[in-house]
Amino acid sequence: MQGKKSFSRVLGTGGYLPGKPVTNQDLVNRLRELDVETSDEWIRERSGITSRYFCGKMSTRDMGCIAAKQAIEAASIDVTSIDLIIVATTTPDLVFPSVACHIERDLGLERCTSFDIQAVCSGFVYALTIADLFLKTGTKNNALVIGAERLSTILNWRDRSTCVLFGDGAGAVILGKNSVPGIIASDISSSGKFCDILRATGTPKNGVLEGTGYAEMQGQEVFRKAVESLSESGMKLLNACDLDVESIDWFIPHQANIRIINKVAEKLNVPDSKVVKCVHKHANTSAASIPLALNEGITSGQIHFGDRLLLQGVGGGLTWGSILMDL
Ligand SMILES: CC(C)(COP(=O)(O)OP(=O)(O)OC[C@H]1O[C@@H](n2cnc3c(N)ncnc32)[C@H](O)[C@@H]1OP(=O)(O)O)[C@@H](O)C(=O)NCCC(=O)NCCS
Incomplete structure (x- = not known):
């Protein structure tokens, strides 16, 4: 007997940025005390960033859990229906157990499949792709997919070429099994040849x-x-799906640097009016950046149910990937 085909669909999103925004000028003042020279102008011109958030004593798990609770509420599902938790993070709180297992416990759940994945700034695109595969095969029903980072803990405050570019935060989505897509297709790739150009030993x-x-x-x-x-x-993903770029309502790229975002949008022929941009507000939050941008687009009323989205991430590894989905 042939079973009904399963797909996955985003049911709700959440996002969390810790504490108060730290403006470029705040950071300039703090770095001056370490004899590190930078300026608001340099940071804005080279990256588009105007502020970021730092988690202080909060853990990756604390931030992920807050974003997760928002996503669960937005999805209007019973928390006990979650049977898969994937956390994309490069800054877990412990060597083990995973952030995902801690969040499972913090949500009061007892029998999920929970694990972390590490693909740096592409982590969320990887995690969402993995969750989609679980839901498509009918193995799981409701996945909680989180991107959460406390990059401030791995920044060298004496290296001005990196420390001004990153921030902390978390974003989450609930992905539910559905009879219609949702996620249309994804492409995740890596090239270990470039392991050394972006790394933290x-x-x-x-x-x-x-x-x-x-x-x-x-x-x-x-x-x-x-x-x-x-x-x-x-391009590869659009061609594989036989879709024109015009069919995309919103382009949601990894929020690392405004110049990268604008260049990729230009190469893909996506007009500026369709690009979600929030890097100025929270800097590069690695795996948290795409779910934060998605949540921001939805909660600000820009992105609506039924819109077609192109999500893209890139990060250390080198890893990168794209997801095409209907909301
Ligand atoms: C990091 C980045 C902003 C630097 O911009 P750039 O135009 O390449 O700048 P350079 O590295 O050539 O440095 C130019 C000058 O600025 C200086 N500089 C570097 N950081 C600075 C800072 N925070 N403030 C002031 N000056 C700085 C450099 O020392 C250099 O000075 P010099 O010319 O006297 O040697 C840019 O390369 C970039 O955006 N890369 C991608 C970063 C990214 O998004 N990574 C994450 C991907 S997931």
Whole structure:
């Protein structure tokens, strides 16, 4: 007997930014105390960033849980119907157990399939793709997919070429099994050849951190590879689905740098009016950036039910990916 085909659909979103915004000028003042020179003008011109949020004592799990609760409420589902939790993060609180298992406990759940995935700034695109596969195969019914980061804990405040570009936060979606897509298709890729252009070395060994524990980046190389991989991935996915770029209502790229966002949009021929941009507000929050942007687009009333979205992420690895979906 042939079963009914399953798809997955976003049922609700949530987002959380900790504390108060730290403006470029706030950061300039703090860095001056360390003899690190930067300026509001340099940060804005090179990245489009005007502020970011830092989590202080909050954990990745705390922020992820707040975003998750919002998504559950927006989806109007009973929390006990969640049977899969995937957290995309590069800054977990512990070596183990996973952030996902902690969030399972914090939500009062007892029997899920919960795990973290690590694909840096592409983490959310990877996690959503994995959740979609679980739902499509009928193995799971309601997935909680979270991107959560406390990048401030791995920034070297003496390296001005990285520390001004990142921030903390969390975003979440509930993805539910559905008889119509939802997620139309996705493309996730990596090229380990570029492992060294964006990385944070550091692993606990015999109780001591081996490596620097700080994010390091070859900025210009990352910029070039990001633009190249995202424009290729977007075209590939649209062609595979036999869809024109005109059918996209909203382009929701990883919020790393306004110049990367604008260049990719230009290469994909997406008009500026269809691009969701919030990097200015919270800087690069890695795996949290896409669900934060999606949540912002929905809660601000820009994005509506039924809209067609192109989501894109790129990050260390190098990893990158695109998802086409109908909301
Ligand atoms: C990081 C990035 C903004 C730097 O911009 P850039 O135009 O490439 O700048 P450069 O690295 O060539 O540096 C130019 C100058 O600015 C200086 N500079 C670097 N950081 C600075 C800062 N925060 N404030 C002031 N000056 C700074 C450099 O020291 C250099 O000075 P010099 O010319 O005297 O040597 C840019 O490469 C970039 O956006 N890369 C991608 C970053 C990204 O999004 N990564 C995450 C992807 S997931």
